[in-house]
Amino acid sequence: MKLRPMRFDLYLGRAVFSTVLLTWAVLVGLDVVMAFSGEFKDVGKGSYTLGHAAAWVLYTVPRRAYTFFPTAAVIGSLMGLGQLAATSELTALRALGLSRKRLSASVAIALSLLTAVMVFSGETLAPWAQSRADDIKMSAKWGNSMAVARYSGVWAREGDTFLNAGAGDEQLLPGGGTKLVLRDVRLYKIGDDGRLASLTYAGSAEHGSDGWVLKKVRRDTFGERSATRETVESEPWNSRLDAAALASGISKPRNLTAMDLRTSIEYRKRNGLDARDYEDIYWSRWFYPVNVLALCLAAVPFAFGSLRSGGMGKRLFLGILFALGFWLLQLFFGRMAGALKFDYRIAYALPPIVMLAVSGMLFRRKSG
Structure with missing residues (x-):
């Protein structure tokens, strides 16, 4: 099978490029509009204005584009190839002696270029822009009382006490609502003479309806x-720090580069902390291009079969079905890896293997 670029490669590539870019623009555009409308509720908090909301949304566009690209790729590929199949152009290319595998390779080459751009953006532009977006929101809503360190989580100040939390997340409560849980917490209290008066370490700090509670506390x-030194299992913490501000200040793993994720994983392992959330995102970055190409190649056989008699709605439905099915499969294996504590590399390798196996069976059936 010869893989040197031919005229039909450019023709197929152009057809796939145009539909993928159009689908991509629609998906990202809808997400941007929904995100912007969701920011209206925060306008007026502190000095947060509509202009800040617009700037925040614009800075998050690279991350949104990175997230929606796999879905746009499979839907756009099916739509592009489906249009060619509906006009019998794929049949004409087959009549020239081109195999399904050769045509699929042309699609893969075209998508590889866009995937490479997304991988580069996901490691450079998207994290930088997301960091700028978070800085804009925090500085506008909560002023200068919040700061985020690259690897040290979030810092906050209340009077003579400085807080540092290594990580944290918001958890849903059984009766509704959420609570903020900070982990690896350190409280530095400064005396009137400017020296350190006390250092408090807590395994976690939880903020619920009754205020703050420190757990597994050690105070020097x-x-x-x-x-x-004194140690207590749990104690209330009389603080008026805004839980929403702290939640916004925590660097989420999905917004870090692969290099930063790797550094965070090593830091957490050295300090005996759970690093699986970071490992999950880290290995998903490595398998990102594999997932995109596997998902699109698994959908290609439909363009050689029933799509010739189907309309745009059918192609769109199958594209969404494939993307949703793959996402659910990947989510299932990822959750299984987290629950059973097996290697995330296995969890992220299984979905593309399953999809490619399905694609192979469909190819053989349609070739028969």
Whole structure:
């Protein structure tokens, strides 16, 4: 099978490019509009204005484009090839002696170019732009009382106390609502003389309807010539720090580069912390191009069969069905890896293998 570029490669590539880009623009555009409308509820908090909301949404576009590209790729590919199949152009190319595998390779080459651009953007432009978006929102809504360090989580100040949390997340409560859980928490209290008065370490700090609660607490208090330590399992923390502000300040793993994720994983393992959330996102980055190409190649056989007699609605439905099925399969294996604690590389390798196996069976059936 010869793989040197031919005129039909450019023709197929152009057809797929145009429909993928159109689908991509629609999906990202809808997401941007929904995100912008969702920011209206925060306008007026602090100095957060409609202009800040617009700037925040625009800075998040590269990340949204990266996220929606796999879905746009499979829907756009099916639509592009389906249009060629509906006008019998794929049949004409087959009559020239081109195999289904050769035509599929042309589609894969075209999508590889866009995938390479997305991988590069996902490691450079998207994290930088997302960081700028978060800075804009935090500085406008909560002023200068919040700061985010690259690997040290979030820092906040309340009076003479400085808080540092290594990680955290918001959890759903059984009766409704959410609570913020910060992990690997350190509280530095500064005395009137400018020296460190006490250092408190807590395994976690939870904010619910009753305020803040510190758990697994170890406190070192420093005097002129002495230091004392006390440990308690749990104690209330009388603080008026805004939980929403802290939640916004925590760097989410999905917004980090692969290099930053790797550094965070090593940091957490050195300190005996759970790094599986970071490992999940880290390995998903490595399998991103594999997933895109596997998903699109698995959908290609439909363009050689029933799509010739189907309309745009049928192609769109099958594209969405394929993308949704693959996403659910990947989510299932990812959750299984987290629950059973097996290697995320296996979890992310299984979905494309399954999809390619299905594609191979469809190819053989349609060739028969």
